[in-house]
Amino acid sequence: MGKTAIEKIISNKSHKDAVAGDIVIADLDLIMAQDGNAPLAIKMLKEELGTSKVFDHEKVILVIDHCGPAPNQGAANLQQIMRQFAEDANIKLFDSGEGVSHVLLPEKGMVKPGDFVIGSDSHTVTYGALNCFGTGMGSTDITTGMYTGQAWVRVPESIKVNLRGSLPPYVSAKDLALEMIRAIGVNGATNMCLEISGDGLKSLNMDERFTLCNMAIEMGGKCAIMPMDEVCQRYLAERMGHIPEGIWSDEHANYIAEHTFDLSSLEPLVALPHSLENIASLREVSGKRVDICFLGTCTNGRLSDMEAASRILKGKKVHPSIRLNITPGSREVYSKSIELGYIQIFIEAGAVITPPGCGACIGTHLGIPGDGEYVLSTANRNFKGRMGNSNSFIILGSPETVAATAIKGSLAAESDIEMEVESYGL
Secondary structure, rough: EOOOOHHHHHHHHHOOOOOOEEEEEOOOOEEEEOOOOOOHHHHHOOOOOOOOOOOOOOOEEEEOOOOOOOOOOOHHHHHHHHHHHHHHHHEEEEEEOOHHHHHHHOOOOOOOOEEEEEEEHHHHHHHHHHHHHHEEEHHHHHHHHHHHHHEEOOOOOOEEEEEEEEOOOOHHHHHHHHHHHHHOOOOOOOOOOOOOOOOEHHOOOOHHHHHHHHHHHOOOOOOOEEOOOOOHHHHHOOOOOOOOOOOOOOEOOOOOOEEEEEEHOOOEEEEEOOOOOOOOEHHHOOOOOOOOOEHHHHHHHOOOHHHHHHHHOOOOOOOOEEEEEEEEOEEEEEEEEHHHHHHHHHHHOOOOOOOOOOOHHOOOOOOOOOOOEEEEEEEOOOOOOOOOOOOOEEEEOOOHHHHHHHOEEEEEEHHHHHHHHHOOOO
């Protein structure tokens, strides 16, 4: 029987004929630690292993994105630990304002096909859009990886996801991700690999692919993976010299389940409080109260997300009852959004632009809602307290839905999105 793509990658990295269910020790190509738990990994490396060195200074990356700029003394002191360690170990540190790790590392050409990448963040699964194995691990495994250059892993079973057709106007990859969660379930892919391919994938740009892979963890997935096609090759060619050959599944590979999604049949969706199990059609719930609209995160903070929102907000004003917060996913996204005029559109509409980072999404700063307030967010999670206040309510939706809602003053419908775009002749 043939092998899945993830079995092939892990076989290559473990130097064994690995199949689903095997537990192996595999070589790592990249280790990322962010400021939420990097200080603990650094402490264990120093105190438990007695060293400030890493196995390969070019394969360990630190990112300050969760609490940057530091919102309090504690966060500032932890970030000092990271900066000092990066200097001592001669490793790359992306400091506050550089961007969200899962936007930043692909932009910088640090992730490539066939890689095994671990990160101290569950949304490391995002990197699968680049035909590699990316997965999140805790501080202990991150410490071990920094020291040895290896990690243990159970080879996951794979779920085959076939995409057909193309998305209709005003329907986004976020809507597709929510539809996948509705079909597969929040636990339906636990410890499995979502292998996403099909003719419909060709119609999705890299930003949209990152969105899909990013939300694999919301189905319980250990990882997601996509093939290296022409779209992926072009993205990589802009960011690195040599591009490795892609890895893909054999024709007769074994899958634990298979799902097919017709992109042309999809409609805008939202996830209502307080669970991704509570997904509804936008047309069924439009008009609901919203107090804050938030565009950003490692799910929807990329350039095409900024473009989508700008097309709707151009020449419009944010409704007086709404606060619109926008966080570009990286310094590059921020800079290009300025160059292309998106930021000017947002400012003129009445939005607040914050530095690139994760603060609003995880609730450390830069957009914590008040008691009883409703937030419409492009983030990936909406459980109680996710944005820093357990007495608030989070709805998840696409950049288009967020922008149209900011104008309308309540949860927009698909017709509102279409009307706002067409009213400006776009």
